[in-house]
Amino acid sequence: MFLQKTLAIINAELNLLDLRIKHPEPFQQQKERTSISPLYLTTETYLVEIMEIVSGLFLSKRIVTHTGAESPLTEIGRAFEHLFNIKLGDIHKKHESVISRKPSKVTGFLDTLRKAITEESKNKGYL
Template structure:
């Protein structure tokens, strides 16, 4: 009996496989229609640094959906995943990890971005 059920499952999988070959479009993942981003992060960039950006944009509430509603944290995170070809994993957990970091580490990457922008401005003579 067990072998008959196993054989039936295998036969069903083979039939599904044949259908995927014969009619591939219904089986395609719709997300694959998006072109992949040409951008990648260097090895020196940590995911928690990107999460500082994601968390900041979410908390400031300046990112909206196409309907004008406030964008959910996960949607902002998924967009950054696509943008930089990364996987953040559990975005809500990573967001909490950013928020609960020690005060001197909480915005370390954002502080670095601020610093390099100020340095570039001063280097070019803007005060």
């Protein structure tokens, strides 16, 4: 009786292996589809500068989740990580490092962005 059950199990396993060989697709594990962003930061760009943007968006409360709720800081940070293929690490710690900087440096990168936009506007004759 024991041998018959053992043989039945072995036969079932052999049939399964045969199916896997003949039709491998259903047996392959679905790989998580993670798309890689085509965007990367230059070596001149520091993560704390990106955190200025993340912190500004978070504090402005202009980013919401699909339910309409205010987006948590970490979700905005993770979105930027995905967008630029970066790792910000401890987003709350980096946020604190942005808002605790000297007043003249709190928005240094955002000021650079503002200047770049203003300069382009002047170059095109809008200002």
